[in-house]
Amino acid sequence: MRRRGSRRVAVIGAGLSRFVRRALETGKELSYYAAGQALESAGVRRRDVEAVVMASAPDAFDGQHMKGEYLLDGAGAYRKPYFRVYVGGGSGVFSIISGWTLVASGMFDLVLVVAEEKMSPTQPHPQAAFITIFDHTIERPLGPNLLWIFALEQTRYMQTYGIRNEEIALVSVKNKRNALGHPASQVAEAVTVEQVLASEVVAWPVHRLMVSPVSDGAAAIVLASERVARRLSPRPVWVEGIGWSLDTSYWGNRDLAYPRYVEQAARMAYAMAGITDPRREIHVVEPYDPFAYKELHHLEGLLLADRGKAAEDLVRGRFDREGALPSSPSGGLLGVGNPIAAAGLMKVCEIFWQLRGEAGPRQVPNAPRRGLAQAWGDLMQIGTVVVLGV
Amino acid sequence: MDNLVAIAGIGLTPLRPVSPDLSFRELVFEAATRAYADAGVDPRDVDGVVTVAEDLHEGTSITDEYTPDQLGAVLKPVQTVAGDGLQGLAAACLLIRSGAADVVVVEAHSKASNVLEHEEVLAMALDPTYERPWGLDPHAVAALEMRRYLHEAGVPERAVAEVVVANRRRALRNPFAAYGADLTVEQVLTDTVVADPLRAAMVSQTADGAVVLVLAAPETARALRGRPVMVRGIGWASDEPSLSGRPWAEATYAHLAAAMAYRDAGLRAPGREVDLFEVDDTYAHKQLQHLEAALGLPPGGALREGAALAAADRVNASGGHLGMGYGYDASALVRVAVTALQVRGEAGPMQVPGVRTAVVLSWRGVPTTTGGAVVLGAA
Numbered sequence: 001m002r003r004r005g006s007r008r009v010a011v012i013g014a015g016l017s018r019f020v021r022r023a024l025e026t027g028k029e030l031s032y033y034a035a036g037q038a039l040e041s042a043g044v045r046r047r048d049v050e051a052v053v054m055a056s057a058p059d060a061f062d063g064q065h066m067k068g069e070y071l072l073d074g075a076g077a078y079r080k081p082y083f084r085v086y087v088g089g090g091s092g093v094f095s096i097i098s099g100w101t102l103v104a105s106g107m108f109d110l111v112l113v114v115a116e117e118k119m120s121p122t123q124p125h126p127q128a129a130f131i132t133i134f135d136h137t138i139e140r141p142l143g144p145n146l147l148w149i150f151a152l153e154q155t156r157y158m159q160t161y162g163i164r165n166e167e168i169a170l171v172s173v174k175n176k177r178n179a180l181g182h183p184a185s186q187v188a189e190a191v192t193v194e195q196v197l198a199s200e201v202v203a204w205p206v207h208r209l210m211v212s213p214v215s216d217g218a219a220a221i222v223l224a225s226e227r228v229a230r231r232l233s234p235r236p237v238w239v240e241g242i243g244w245s246l247d248t249s250y251w252g253n254r255d256l257a258y259p260r261y262v263e264q265a266a267r268m269a270y271a272m273a274g275i276t277d278p279r280r281e282i283h284v285v286e287p288y289d290p291f292a293y294k295e296l297h298h299l300e301g302l303l304l305a306d307r308g309k310a311a312e313d314l315v316r317g318r319f320d321r322e323g324a325l326p327s328s329p330s331g332g333l334l335g336v337g338n339p340i341a342a343a344g345l346m347k348v349c350e351i352f353w354q355l356r357g358e359a360g361p362r363q364v365p366n367a368p369r370r371g372l373a374q375a376w377g378d379l380m381q382i383g384t385v386v387v388l389g390v
Numbered sequence: 391m392d393n394l395v396a397i398a399g400i401g402l403t404p405l406r407p408v409s410p411d412l413s414f415r416e417l418v419f420e421a422a423t424r425a426y427a428d429a430g431v432d433p434r435d436v437d438g439v440v441t442v443a444e445d446l447h448e449g450t451s452i453t454d455e456y457t458p459d460q461l462g463a464v465l466k467p468v469q470t471v472a473g474d475g476l477q478g479l480a481a482a483c484l485l486i487r488s489g490a491a492d493v494v495v496v497e498a499h500s501k502a503s504n505v506l507e508h509e510e511v512l513a514m515a516l517d518p519t520y521e522r523p524w525g526l527d528p529h530a531v532a533a534l535e536m537r538r539y540l541h542e543a544g545v546p547e548r549a550v551a552e553v554v555v556a557n558r559r560r561a562l563r564n565p566f567a568a569y570g571a572d573l574t575v576e577q578v579l580t581d582t583v584v585a586d587p588l589r590a591a592m593v594s595q596t597a598d599g600a601v602v603l604v605l606a607a608p609e610t611a612r613a614l615r616g617r618p619v620m621v622r623g624i625g626w627a628s629d630e631p632s633l634s635g636r637p638w639a640e641a642t643y644a645h646l647a648a649a650m651a652y653r654d655a656g657l658r659a660p661g662r663e664v665d666l667f668e669v670d671d672t673y674a675h676k677q678l679q680h681l682e683a684a685l686g687l688p689p690g691g692a693l694r695e696g697a698a699l700a701a702a703d704r705v706n707a708s709g710g711h712l713g714m715g716y717g718y719d720a721s722a723l724v725r726v727a728v729t730a731l732q733v734r735g736e737a738g739p740m741q742v743p744g745v746r747t748a749v750v751l752s753w754r755g756v757p758t759t760t761g762g763a764v765v766l767g768a769a
Contacts, residue, residue, distance in 0.1 A: 006489035026519070058451035065446040065514035068472050069758045072628050079646060082628045082760070083477040086443075086470040088452040094469060098481065104488035106393065107654070132451040242490070246468035249456045264465055378455040382468075 006104040010229035010236035011096070011388065013042025013222035014349040019186040019337030022120040023216035027062060028074030030218035031116045034342075035076050038112065038220035043232055049222075050108040052077035054084040055095035055115040057340035057377075060129035062121050075114040075220075087244065088133075089290065089377020090384040091115065092219070092344015097242045097386060099223045109225040116218040117339035126214050133379065135249070147211070151203035153256040153380055154293040158205065160257035161308025163296075165205050169196035170314055171292035172209050172334050178321060179331020181361030184346070186337035187213050196292075210292035210334075217339035219346045235356050240370070241275065241387035243268030251379040257308075262301030262376065262383035269372075269385040270303075278303050282387070283368035284354050285325060286347035288376040289332040295319075298374055299327060301383065326364040329354060344375035348386060355390045393654070395483045396611030396618035396769065398493075399429025399604030402727045405568040405597035405715040408503040414448075417600035418499050419460040425495070425602040426462075430615025433462030436604075437491035441470045442478035442498035442719050446511050449504060461497055461602070475601075475722030476647075476752045476762025480624050482605050494605045498724075500717025502596035515757055521633055528756045529593060533585035535638050536675040540587065542639035543690035545678060547587055551578035553674040554591050557706055561713025563739040566728060568597045568715035592674040597715020601723045603730075611769075619730040622747075622765040623655025629759035636759055641676070643761045644683030644751055651749070651763035661685050664765075666732055666748040667699065668725045671710040672755050681705060684751050684763070707732065707742045722752030726764060733766050 015037025017023075017030050025033070031054075039046060054075050059067045068084025075082070085091065085098040092115045099113040119126040127145050134140045157163065170193055179188035191209060199208040229236040245264035247254065254260075266278070275281045287298035296310035304325060305313050313319060319327035330336055330350035333343050351371035353359040370389040376382060401424030403417055412420075426433055441457040450456065454470035457463070471478040475498045482496040505511060512528035540547065555575055561567035573591065581591040604616070611618040627646035630636040648660075657663055667684050671677035678692040687695055699705050708714055708728045711721055731737040732745045746768045753761040 059445045060451045062518075063514060064518065065511055066444055066472070066754070066758060069515065069628070069631055069754070069760060070517065072631050072760075077628055079627065079629055079642065081480075081626050081647075081650065083471055083473045083481065083626065085481070086454055086472045087468075088454060098469070098484075101481070101484035101488045101490060104490070105484045106487065107484065129451060132445075132449075133455065135456075136450065244467045244469065245465050246454075246458050246463070248459055248464045250459070261465060265467075268467065378452055381455060 007106055008226040009100050009103040009239045010224050010226065011221050011352050012224050012229050012233040012236055013038045014352045015041060015220045016184050016346055016349055017218045018184045019215045019217035019339055021186065021214060023118065027071055027116050027118045030216065031071050031074035031114050034218035034220040035112055035114050038222050042222040044110060044222060046076045049076060049110055049112045051081040051102050051111050053095050053099045053111065053113045055091040055341040056084065057088060057091055057117055058129060060132055061119045061126055071116055076112055087377060087382045087384060089340050090375045090382040091341040093348060093373055093375035093384040093386055094244060095345055096221060096348050097244060097384060100239050100242055103223050103225050109228045111223045112220065113223060114218065114220045115341040115345035117342045118216045119214050119339065120216050147203040147206060150291050151206045154205055156256040157293055157297055163311045165197065166193055167311035167315060168210065168293045169193045171289065171295045172196045174320065175289060175328050175332040175334040178329055178362065179335025182331045182336050185331055185335055186215055188331055188335050206291065212290045212333035212338035215337035215339040217337060217342045219342045219349055221345065221348060237352050237355050237388050237390055239386060240389045241269035241273030243385040245383050247381045249379060251381060259297055259301040259383060261381060262298055263303065265383035265385040266302045269387050273387040282370055282372050284329060284351065284364050284371040285327050286330060286350050286373040287327060288374055289328055289334050290338055292334060295328060298376060302374060321364055329362050329364050347373040351388050355388060393487050394608050395486045395621040396606050396608050397603050397621060397730050398606040398611040398614050398616045398618050399425040399431060400727050400730055401425025401428060401602040402566055402724060403599045404566045405599040405717065407568050407597055409598040414499050414501040415460040418497060421600035421602040422461050425604050428616050429604040431493060431604050436463060436466060436493050436495050438485045438494045439463045439466055439468040440478050440482040440494065440496045442473065442475050442723065443470055444472050444719060446514060447718050461495060473719065474752050474754045474760060474762050475719050476764055477626050479723060479726060479764060480626050480762065483621055483624055486605060486607050492607050492610050495602060496605060497602045498720035499600035500720040501598050502717055503598050508596060512756060517632060527585065529588060530585040531633065531756045532673045533588035536588055536673065538638035539675055539679060539689060545690060545693055547579065548575060549693055550592060550674045551575045553671065553677045554578045554712055557671060557710040557712040560707060561709025564709050564714060565738060567709045567713050569595055569713055570709060594672050594711035594716035597717050599717055599724065601720060601727050603727060617734050618769045619733045620767045620769055622767040623651040623657065624764045625650025625654060626762035631759060633757065639689045641679045641683050643759045644680050644753065647761050647763040648683050648751060651765050655765035657765055660749065664747050664749050665704060665745040666707060666729065666742050667705045668708060668729045669706065669751040670753040671706060671712050672716055672753060674712060676753060677706065677710065680751050680753065684749055703742055707740055719754065722762060725750050729766055733768055
């Protein structure tokens with residue numbers, strides 16, 4: 001990658017719908033709501049937006065073919081350049097990366113990025129739709145679902161580094177508690193490690209409270225070129241680094257103990273942001289946490305913890321809101337909820353609010369100047385990373 | 391000149407109605423191998439990859455999972471655009487123009503022969519609340535549009551049939567085409583009615599195939615082996631998604647996309663400056679509508695002012711989707727590939743003499759109002 005000097009790009013507004021198990025609103029309406037809030041917070045009108053990027057995960061959830069086309073008017077893209085970008089569960093954080101290219105290329109000055117997910121139309125449960133993500137010849141005949149393969153990955157992670165399930169349960173405790181301060185949250189609660197481990201085993205060693213819920217929701221941000229951002233925004237938050245990496249489709253051949261694709265993505269973003277010592281230079285982080293172990297797995301992939309040691313750091317309080325490196329201060333997917341693409345962009349929104357000092361009861365101390373949001377998806381295969389700074 | 395992107399390598403498999411001997415991965419591998427060889431690029435030197443795919447066309451959810459291996463792109467920045475081939479091309483150009491990447495690959499493929507009920511899949515793209523309960527066959531949407539277009543533009547059905555005859559005949563000269571044929575206007579006009587006034591021969595037939603393009607920043611492209619073709623400008627746009635709110639006689643999205651691409655390319659008089667137009671003809675009447683968009687003409691303008699262009703073989707020299715075959719969102723990128731060959735003067739029997747500037751204009755098909763436009767130019 002060349003990473004030559006390109007135009008600076010800023011986030012100047014963010015919006016979020018409530019995350020709920022079953023929204024009465026259509027996907028278009030959820031998109032409209034989040035986009036409207038983002039535009040309002042940026043102080044711009046829908047008609048000033050020059051282009052729109054949409055992110056949403058599989059069409060199978062809604063049974064809506066070409067879902068991006070269906071959502072386009074709700075997202076405010078009527079008669080505008082618009083496209084839907086897609087990297088499975090990583091789409092939410094990828095959407096800001098794509099939006100960055102629209103502005104950094106010099107083609108547009110004001111771009112709206114919307115991420116929407118409506119999982120509830122899948123009956124009786126969205127897990128049924130996930131059978132269709134597997135290889136039609138090699139894997140589908142086995143009838144796998146996501147809980148099984150993530151249980152495999154968690155087991156491998158625990159076994160390789162000698163991590164105990166009590167330590168992993170602590171991620172759920174931390175994130176669900178953090179989410180108590182989040183107005184959009186679906187499953188915030190004060191729980192103990194004992195309660196997490198007493199919850200039903202969905203696929204050993206994964207307990208129900210270690211899994212993010214099924215959610216409907218939408219998130220949006222407004223991106224602007226430097227010239228426009230300085231005119232419109234008192235506190236623009238700059239996109240300092242972007243990175244993404246997709247590993248092989250043959251996940252069964254990989255060592256699941258370490259997400260090397262997340263490391264690749266992080267290294268790309270750090271190089272662009274000029275970060276050489278991420279543990280000192282990143283002040284707040286939102287790693288993707290659809291499952292409790294994933295937050296630890298990802299903190300290691302992001303080079304923010306030693307391999308196999310993130311659990312120890314967690315136990316010592318390093319990742320608490322008041323800790324040395326607050327992790328998922330929003331409450332993450334485990335606390336706020338997981339409307340897949342929207343959950344990724346929600347993490348970007350949280351970093352935006354944290355860096356502007358606008359996170360209210362969730363605000364981390366010491367006025368963080370640089371934050372990172374990361375998402376993950378496909379067949380345990382993609383890492384998407386964005387570094388924001390003020 | 392800063393915003394130019396070069397097509398440094400072209401890889402295209404011939405389109406075929408069926409391909410029982412090859413998986414989509416093998417089709418893509420073949421196209422990728424050709425593109426890398428054409429550009430003289432080692433896949434290890436690729437900085438980013440854009441693929442174009444829709445889940446329900448692939449029969450796989452999160453279908454971007456299956457994109458990296460056959461492109462030699464494992465552990466690279468790979469993204470999918472669930473959109474038109476030209477939107478994928480745009481995303482790839484943006485990576486280069488933003489300075490994030492030097493060499494980017496864009497890929498699209500079609501394994502349409504795996505889709506048993508094409509129309510049933512398309513019907514799932516209609517609005518679930520307001521439009522699906524009618525039980526519309528999606529081709530009927532195209533027929534309604536054709537009826538309105540013929541009415542407002544004052545175009546006779548015969549003129550639509552002539553598009554079919556011309557395109558299928560041109561495809562006989564295109565080595566990549568699946569549906570070259572020598573038909574008569576009467577044969578088209580007496581073919582089975584799909585939904586009045588749309589006849590079966592006016593609907594492009596599906597085909598399998600894969601296309602890979604290697605893009606590069608101009609200075610990088612010049613150092614490579616291939617003969618670069620410049621992407622001088624690119625545009626894309628979407629109109630009203632609902633059936634009830636959209637204009638029916640005019641392809642507004644195509645007008646918007648073409649205007650954006652021309653602005654980007656600094657192209658002012660497309661009728662004079664463009665040597666070859668390759669416009670979407672998923673349904674035969676769409677060629678007329680899209681040519682009007684490419685030339686900035688009102689409904690009916692294609693017959694009046696576009697006739698000379700068509701007669702001079704300057705419209706859809708490839709045979710279009712009607713002649714080559716329709717491969718969903720890959721179709722537009724296939725058209726870019728054959729048009730880039732035209733600009734290189736390497737289009738073989740279908741070569742139009744002296745193509746220095748060419749325009750490709752695309753549409754995502756029924757029921758969408760999304761399309762793209764790209765201006766290609768000689769290096």
